[in-house]
Amino acid sequence: MKLIIEKEKCIGCGTCSTVCEKYFELNEDGRAHIKGSVLNEKTGNEELEIGDKEAEGCIKKAVESCPMQCIHTIK
Ligand code: SF4
Numbered sequence: 587m588k589l590i591i592e593k594e595k596c597i598g599c600g601t602c603s604t605v606c607e608k609y610f611e612l613n614e615d616g617r618a619h620i621k622g623s624v625l626n627e628k629t630g631n632e633e634l635e636i637g638d639k640e641a642e643g644c645i646k647k648a649v650e651s652c653p654m655q656c657i658h659t660i661k
Contacts, residue, residue: 587635587636587637587638587640587641587659587660587661588633588634588635588636588659588660588661589609589620589623589633589634589635589636589640589641589645589657589658589659590631590632590633590657590658590659590660591618591619591620591623591631591632591656591657591658592629592630592631592656592657592658593617593618593630593631593632593656594630594656595654595655595656596617596618596654596656597653597654598612598616598617598618599653599654600612600618601648601651601652601653602618602648602651602652602657603618605644605647605648605651606643606644606645606647606648608621608644609621609634609644609645609648610648618657619632620632620633620634621634622634636659641659645657645659646659
């Protein structure tokens, strides 16, 4: 699976890093950053390969609580 943040939509509220600090932090640019992710230069999104189990933990909470709905897990 892939964990993705649509960086352009992020408002830097910090919710994701609060509920799931293992994977998310706020960057110097005031937007969320997925720890260990790579930047997709075509889309401007950050992407990280994760397992199905990881997607069920705090990542799921972050997906559900992001006010901009800019965090996604896709197969
Ligand atoms: S919860 Fe969403 S809007 Fe808030 S910092 Fe995280 S990715 Fe950005």
